[in-house]
Amino acid sequence: MTTHDIRLDGMQDTQALGRRLAGPMRTGDALLLSGDLGAGKTELARAVIRAQAGRQIDVPSPTFNLVIPYEFRDLLITHFDLYRLENAADVMDLGFLDALDDGAVIVEWPDRLGDLTPPEALRIELTADADRRLARISGSATIVERFLGV
């Protein structure tokens, strides 16, 4: 396990992190975004998806749909928000495993994945205090190196 902290002092830092994470993304990848409500999970997911799109496409929070796919020319990205789910069976019903087979996934509230948690995921824990925001990025040395180059 490797851990790497990145300060997110403003939205431009979140957008820069989004671009950095979008570059290496490929089929089978899972970005697991955890943190409290308002920590910035959706903003980071939006930054990654817009970086893939290469333009400011509409990226709504999946709070109500729970799952929103984005089909780009060379990659499918599926954005999940599992907040309202109870267990792994519900996650299965959303097509999580197919999404991971067919493309990359970005997951808010990944603790709901339980046994379905991909073993080689990149975990990003977001925190927002009064005076600072932080992204704590962790995973195997291999995956952290591939995404961050560190």
Ligand SMILES: Nc1ncnc2c1ncn2[C@@H]1O[C@H](COP(=O)(O)OP(=O)(O)O)[C@@H](O)[C@H]1O
């Ligand atoms: N640097 C930053 N990165 C991400 N969000 C920020 C930042 N600065 C301020 N915000 C604000 O914090 C909120 C994050 O909300 P959101 O991404 O929906 O959180 P979550 O999905 O974790 O509940 C948004 O209102 C956003 O405008």
Ligand SMILES: [Mg+2]
């Ligand atoms: Mg959200």
